Structures are given as C-alpha cells and as structure tokens.
Amino acid sequence: MSGDTPIVEMRGITKSFGAVQALQGVDLSLAHAEVLGLVGDNAAGKSTLMKVLSGAYHPDAGEILIEGQEIHMGGPEDARRLGIEMVYQDFALADNLDVASNIFLGREIVRLNLGLLKVMNKGRMEEEARRSMDELKVDLASVRFRVERLSGGQRQAVAIGRATAFDAKVLIMDEPTAALSVAAIGQVLDLIRELSRQGTSVIMISHRLEDILEVANRVIVLRHGRKVADRPIKGQSLAEFRENVVACMVGAVDDFGPRH
Amino acid sequence: MANADPLDSSTVMSRLWQRLRMGVGFRELNVFVAFIALCAFFWWRNPGVFTKAANLAIIMRFIATFGILAIGEVLVIITGGIDLSVGSMTALTGVLVASLMLKGAFGLESLGLIPSILIVLAFAATVGLWHGFFVTKVRVPAFIITLGTWLMAAGAAAYITRGYPIVFDSGHPFLVLGQGKFHSIPIMFFVLVIVAVVVFFILSQTTLGRHIYAVGGNLESARVSGVHVDRVRLFCYAASGVMAGLTGILLASRLGQGTPVVGSAYELWAIAATVIGGTSLFGGEGTVLGAVLGAAIMGVMQNGMVLMNVSSYLQTFVLGVVLVIAVTYDTFRRRRGR
Secondary structure, three states: OOOOOOOEEEEEEEEEEOOEEEEEEEEEEEOOOOEEEEEEOOOOOHHHHHHHHOOOOOOOEEEEEEOOEEEOOOOHHHHHHOOEEEEOOOOOOOOOOEHHHHHOOOOOOEEEEEOOEEEEOHHHHHHHHHHHHHHOOOOOOOOOOEHHHOOHHHHHHHHHHHHHOOOOOEEEEEOOOOOOOHHHHHHHHHHHHHHHHOOOEEEEEOOOHHHHHHHOOEEEEEEOOEEEEEEEOOOOOHHHHHHHHHHHHHOOOOOOOOOO | OOOOOOOOHHHHHHHHHHHHHOOOOHHHHHHHHHHHHHHHHHHHHOOOOOOOHHHHHHHHHHHHHHHHHHHHHHHHHHOOOOOOOHHHHHHHHHHHHHHHHHOOOOOOOOOOHHHHHHHHHHHHHHHHHHHHHHHHHHOOOHHHHHHHHHHHHHHHHHHHHOOOOEEOOOOOHHHHHHHOEEOOEEHHHHHHHHHHHHHHHHHHHEHHHHHHHHHHHOHHHHHHOOOOHHHHHHHHHHHHHHHHHHHHHHHHHHHOEEOOOOOOOHHHHHHHHHHHOOOOOOOOOOOHHHHHHHHHHHHHHHHHHHHOOOOHHHHHHHHHHHHHHHHHHHHHHHHHHO
8 A cells, every 4th residue: 555645636627518617626535445425515626536536537637646646537448457446337238138247348358369359258257247246236137238138226226346346446426316216326325335344435425415425435516517515424413414515516515615 | 567467267257347337248149149049040040051052151251241341331321321322322433443444444354353443442442531621621521521422422423334234254352252152151251351450450459449439429529639530541441442442343253244334222221330339420339340240240141031931021021120229229339327
C-alpha cells in the first residue's frame, strides 16, 4: 500500500455539454478502502463526474491522478485497466447476450490470439462467471441465461459481478439501491462493507441518505456542478445528517463558495 | 459444482431443453425443418427432375449468390444497421472485374486474373469502410448512406460500360469460378461454404463476433464496457462490401460478362433471406446459419415453382407471402418466449 497517497485524486474537473456546464472545477480525493458517498440534486453533476472517472467522458479541463500518477484516459477500457469499475444506474447490460458474456464483455478470456481475431475461451468465462455469481450469492440457475430473461435484482447482480470479478481497486456505484427491495438493499450495503474491508475503495452515488450514513466514511455534496461540501461522517443521527446534507444540496450552506 | 450427475438423462434433457428455450439454434431448427419440408414437397411434385444433378446445381448457385450476400447483410443487421448497396455493388464489381481483366483501367494494361479479383475485393471493402465511416463518425443513418451508394454504384456501372456488357471469350479461365463444378457441385457453392464457415467462426468463437452482437444489443453498454464500437461497425460494413464484391465477381464469371443490369433488387432478396432465417432488423439477433438457410428456402421455392410451371409473377408473390409468414411467426414466438 502506498501510505497516505490517495488512490484517486481528481483536480479541477470541468465538463460542458454544449451550453450546459455540468461540472465547474470539481476536486475529489478518495483514500484506500474508503467508502465515499456522493450526493446532490438531480443534474448536480454526480453521474457526469463519475463517468469522467470511469473513462466514459473526457473532461474539458482538470487532471486525474491514480495513486499519485497523473493519467489520461482514452476510454472506459483504460479506466478498467487501472482497476476503476463502474456499475451504471441502468446496469449497462446487453440484453441479447447471456450472463457470462455480459460479465466478460470487453475483456473476454482469450484462448488464441490471431491478431485481429481473438478466439474466446468460453468454458473458462462461464466457470468464472458462475463463481462470481456464487460469491454474490445470486440465485441464478445458469450463467447461460440471456440477461433479458432476468429479474431486476438479478440484472443488478450481473452488473455488480461484472465490476467486482476483476479485483477492482475503485468501485463506482450509481444509485445501487434505488430500485431494490429492503432485503436486497441490505445485501448491497453488506457487499460494499465487505469490499471496503478487502481494500477496495467505493464511491456510491445515492439519493438514499440512510444508506450513505450506514456505509460511507465521508460524503461529498455537489450542487450545480460544484462541490459544496466534503465532510467525514461520524456519529450523527440520520436526522442530523439529513439536515446537514440537504442544507448543502439546496444551497443554504456552501463550504467552498465565495465568502459573503 | 453442485449439479446432479451430468450424464443423468433427465439432466441432459433439461439442459438441451434449456438451450432450446434460450434460442440457441432453436430458430435455425425451425427454418431447417421448413427447408426440409419444402425440399420433400418439391421432390414429390417433380419426381426425377428436382434431384437431378443439373437441377441441384442450379439451386446451389442460387443459394450461393444470395447466401453470400445475406451473410454480409446479417453482419451489418446484427449491429442494428442495414446495407442497401449490395445489389448495385454486385453489378459494379462485376463490371469492374471484367473491365480490369479485359480492357485495363486507370491507364493500366489489362491485368491478370488474381490481381483483378484482389483489386475489386479491396475496392468493395473500401466502399464498405466508407459506409462505416458515415455511420460511425458522420452519424448518417445506414439506410441513407448505403442508398446513396446503391444509386452511385448503379450509375457508375452503367457509365463504365455505356450500358454494354463486357464479354469474356468462352474458355477464359476466369469463367471456372462461376461455371465450373467439382464432383457436380458448383465452385460457387464451395465459395459460399468457405465464407459461411469463416464468418460462423468469427461470430460464434471470437471476441469480435461477441462484440458485434453486443453493439447490436446495446451500443452504449458495449461502449462503456470498453468495446471499440466504431471499429466493430466498420468491420461489418467492410465485410458486407466484400461479400457484395465477391458475389459480383462470381456472377460476372457465371454470366461470362460484366454487365450493369445484374443485381437488381438483390439487396432486398438478401435482406429477405436473413429475415426468413430469423434475423431481427432491430439488431442483436441473427446467425450465419439462418441467413444461409433463408437463402436456401428462397432458392428451393423459386426452383420448385419453376419446375411446376408456376408463373414467374406468381413466384415473386409467393416468396413475399413466405417472408410475411416467417416474420409473423417469429414475432409471435418471440413474444411468447418472454
């Protein structure tokens, strides 16, 4: 482990879509094995910031350091190579492919490399997909089922399995508990705690503040593409926590704003 | 694993059933059964003639022509695109290969057989890349950009030849490709088999094949999974171009001339073949086997109706009916499958 060097450091990230300034110079740092909650109103820039970190978007300005090294990402495959995985809110699965194919999509196990053509090792991918699903305690008869046949919970499990099957250093989860039953939410939160215990850093975007209070060490609040709060979470009641966070979300409190 | 004895017959059966339910090979099985039934029917109605070697060769040439086009088409359609240019491209590439071999072009002397074929295939691949470039970078709908080529290729073929065919002497070695046989099986059919095996292998066994399906299933998911979605689509359009070029070369050899009038509406026949073979025009679904079986069904029906003296106008009508039945059946089956 590299001591106090944060595993992720984002500095001054700026991103516009046409006339819309989605991110205006956001800083974010993430320590090893830390669980960070990322909150903000709709269109505050949470998903955009995470898509920059996962390589899906290129920032207009700003730098990203992984373990102190500045990196430039050409696309999601670069982020994945660095151990940054993202579970998208819509799960980003290909419905027409089976579970194993989805888990290994974009990084299939190759049996024989013929240059342009790479022959897949389907058997091993199915075995490892099976193992990954078993580790997540997913009730799934076969990893050969097409994803379109799965329930919402199973689909999410596949999306999480895809992110965790490859020893992620940083796991980004966009609204992982939004569409789940109470029991399933408990499972996801347990999983986040377990990953953190194993040394994985987790960033969790959520509207459910009780979930963030339960598992996160720290919370960052975004508002209109800017960071307005970055505070550790400790020993607060849900009511206090909610009051503090909402004050930041609506703009009543701004830790980084211009001094009045 | 905690599974039961893998050799237990009920486990085997349930696994087989699972595979069928998952659609692996299921649709092709239906189409195959329909194909066999049609063959049996036409054999029964035309005893003696239908199975004659000469007649089978006619059917096989038909299947080769539309099967190769349909294989190119199915690659593009799986990614959610379409290639309308292939009919005119068969005419243009046929004219080009004849022109290169017999007249020379671009100020060059007439070229040899192999160089001419390679140049035409490279040209066809370039046209395909051109389509892919417009679809992925300029973001023009595939329908439009390939329709543009459909017009341009038809125009270019007519312009190069001024409407007159470029005719090979009988006995020209080039004619073996389209007219030759090996053990009474047309050489063209072997070309189809080779193409089908190669593309089947790519689609089912390689990462490229899996990425082709992923792009058609969910383009954005494929992209964030690190799939090079633009490269994948470029490959498919280029492959479809090559298939059109190959078909153009084979037809020029078959007819003994490069002529601008071949290939009319072939793109629609190729698309019909893929659809009869279970390909979804919405993308994400389709197989090489289905495309070839679709072409085979059309070939057998067309031939069988000729043998039964069905009016050629009615033949086209009947094939239209078959297409509608195939799509309707498929749609219902898919809805029930959910």
